[in-house]
Amino acid sequence: MLNGIHVGLITLFIGLYGLTNNRNAIKLLMSLNVANTGIILLFVSIGYVPGGTVPIIGYQGEMVDPLPHTFMLTGIVVNLATLALGLALVLYLYREFDTLDVREMWEDYN
Template identity: 45%
Template sequence: MVLDIIFAKYNYIIYITLMTIGFYGMIGKRNLIKKLIGMSIFQYSIFLFYVSAADVSGGTAPILLKEPAVYVNPLPHVLILTAIVVAVSTLAVGLSLVIRIYKEFGTLDEDKIIELSR
């Protein structure tokens, strides 16, 4: 009984696990690279959630057919492709800022950077 429920909703368990890991990486870690990795994991877990939620069982591509059919809406998939490009760009800017911070302060530890900036 319990296993049937778990297997029916396994994708939600995976999303929640990935979101928790990413959130912990952003909040719990002091290293800036680890924070960026946590942010990426969090973002991609949300992408997986939206793509999975947009899927329709037994749906077909939105092409007009002679017989009635259930179609899959392509809009969420297109929006997630755009979000992936934004996420990669955000990661690239974040990594370039981390490189600049490391050159300036010689460390990637958040507490030491705050201490050295005062």
């Protein structure tokens, strides 16, 4: 049976594949974002309990593990900060080199 852990792993490896096989700087950042989404799905799925409720005291039934939620809340904010700073840097590099290709930038630099 396919569960969230497998879908998260597949998404993580799709992101890593894009990270190794692209040259466009914006596509690289988007691949990083996709990989991060996979990690978030993986961790939230690890803490899931079948039929579990929200982790708030007072609800009936067995509750979901709240620890991965906390970690992933941290991870989402770090992802946001990294993506924003990376996009700003790519904007700056594009104004500087007039290209988005990473290798052309490197050749221009040398």
